[in-house]
Amino acid sequence: MSEVLVFGLCAAVVAGLGLYGAIVDPRPLRKILGFNLLGSGVFLFFGVVARRGAAAGFPGDPVPQALVITGIVVAFSATALAVTLLLRFFETTGSSSLRDGAAADGARDTAES
Amino acid sequence: MTIVPALDLFVAGVVLVVAVWTVAVRNTSSAVVGFVAYGLLLALVWVRLGAPDVALTEAAIGSGLTGALLIGAAARLRAGESTVAAERPGVPVRLLIAALATVVAAAIAGVLLSLPDPAPTLAPEATANAGATGLGNPITNVLMAFRAMDTMLEKVVLLLAVLGIWSLSPDAAWGGRPHLPHRAEPDAALEFLARVLTPVGVVLGIAVLWVSADHPGGAFQGATILAAMWLLVLMAGLGEVPDIGRRRLRLALVVGPAVFLTIGLGGLVVSGAFLSYPQGFAKPLILAIEFAMILTVATTLGLLVAGPPVAGPPAAGSAAAGSPARRAAP
Structure with a gap:
């Protein structure tokens, strides 16, 4: 079961990468991407745990696997909502910056141009 | 090896x-x-x-x-985008965050190496109870029978996400139709693809649901294929997203959760527990739920990608300005 170790460590690194991207990048869309990477690392880790539970002729424990499927769908709906919020924010303020006061600057730029 | x-x-x-x-x-x-x-x-x-x-x-x-x-x-x-990207924190802060991310990754790796052996598993119980539903795919069993509550609540989450997205529309656009940007110039290749692939995709989507009783597949996966076909047709300019106020659209959105809830409440009356299926009727009831669900989930996923409604034809100044709302099909 070498794949448990290989993909388990892979999941840990992906989760760390996603966390880094979500915090460091100031662009909201990149934060959403980072958050999705973080989530997918956690799902993958859960899948590795499911794989360790292989028994009774199943290649993995079906319960965590089914929960991951539900998780992926819920993550997608949350992403869709986040992206729509972001686009509406951009439309209203003229900037996607989350910095304090950036919204006012963006609105002024839009008004001037 | x-x-x-x-x-x-x-x-x-x-x-x-x-x-x-x-x-x-x-x-x-x-x-x-x-x-x-x-x-x-x-x-x-x-x-x-x-x-x-x-x-x-x-x-x-x-x-x-x-x-x-x-x-x-x-x-x-x-x-x-470039102005916002320039707001990136300085090197010391980035190093600090990198250290934090490394600690989190190391903690997950540490958990992996210290997991109990032998691993706890519910696989034997899933096998032991598989006969109760008459389905051969353990995942479908878990999703539709053993943990049906999760699946039903997930439908509600999808519905709430659509409501959340719609509620972000400007007041004037409420009840209007979402605008999915598609290429303004006639794109024969995309249109050809949308005409040829869609019938195949629809059959494939329903097949993925149908085989999921015994083989890998399922209502979500099938619904995603259907949603992809719908989006392909929309992006090729062969159709428009319906007005969000349309009764048929709303009906498609609620039929999945409604059938699920009705059968779940029926279980309360007939077998004494919410979402339990009466002996011998599990498979037909699960299939009924799944077929109602595939319609709802496909519609929901498509609408999640399409976004909030915009008022009538795209207003001047918006990102979609200049692309005609509708191109006459040849």
Whole structure:
């Protein structure tokens, strides 16, 4: 079961990468991407745990696997909502910056141009 | 037997390289393309982990639909992206955050190495109770019978996400139709693809649901294929998203959860527990729920990608300005 170790460590690194991207990048869309990477690392880790539970002729424990499927769908709906919020924010303020006061600057730029 | 571990290492390495690229690349559209590639590679990993059902979901929803959603958003946010990117924190802060991310990754790795052995598993119980539903696919059993509550609540989450997105529409646009940007110039190749592929895709989507009783597949995966076909038709300019006030659209959105809830409450009356199926009727009832669900989920996923309604034809000044709302089909 070498794949448990290989993909388990892979999941840990992906989760760390996603966390880094979500915090460091100031662009909201990149934060959403980072958050999705973080989530997918956690799902993958859960899948590795499911794989360790292989028994009774199943290649993995079906319960965590089914929960991951539900998780992926819920993550997608949350992403869709986040992206729509972001686009509406951009439309209203003229900037996607989350910095304090950036919204006012963006609105002024839009008004001037 | 050394070839398989070597392949695992290779796939894990490529997954990590693509993940690093997704985080590090400067251009957001490239990052989204990286994320789509990452999702498809991850589907391979899921197959290696003995989870073909998850692999299908990851490829269809995690990679495909999320990619479609993000690539559109990346294009609309391109203006002014570089100014926002310049707000990146300085090197000391970045190093601090990198250290934090490393600690989190190391903690997850530590948990992996200290997991109990033998691993706890519910697989034997899933096998022991498989006969109760008459379905051969353990994942479908878990989703539709053993943990049906999760699946039903997930339908409600999808519905709430659609409501959340619709509620972000400007007041004037309420009840109007979402505008899915499609190419303004006639694109014969895309239109041809939409005409030829859609019938095949619809059959495939329903087949993926039908076989899920005994084989990998399922209502979500089938619904995603149907949603993709709908989006293809919309993007080729062969159709329009219906007004969100349309009664038929609203009906399609609630029929899945409604059938699920009705059968669940029926279980309360007939078998004494919410969402329990009477002996011998489990399979037909599950299929009834799944067929109602595939319609709802396909509609919901399509609407999640289409976004909030915009008032009538795209208003001047918006990102979609200049593209005609409707192009006459030849």
